[in-house]
């Protein structure tokens with residue numbers, strides 16, 4: 001009889017072990033998701049800090065990270081040129097007032113009515 005009680009005890013312990021492992025996995029997954037979410041929030045804040053710093057920058061080269069800010073300025077100019085090229089291919093231009101896409105040759109913006 002003691003033999004069967006021993007086996008029963010082992011099975012119960014094994015079951016508790018599986019339950020504990022499942023709980024540990026769930027807790028770990030929850031904590032891992034929390035870490036990811038908080039890291040994302042930090043990245044967003046870093047971006048906001050960087051953007052605020054960049055927007056205050058007026059082209060001086062003797063400030064920290066001025067090389068990276070030069071890179072941003074160059075990349076932004078390249079993006080603007082790509083957009084202009086795309087607009088030319090599509091036969092549209094950007095409204096200077098509302099930034100909507102307006103057909104090339106229009107005298108007024110279809111969206112805000114601004115004179116082009």
Ligand SMILES: [Zn+2]
Pocket residue numbers: 095096097098099100109110111112113114
């Ligand atoms: Zn407009």
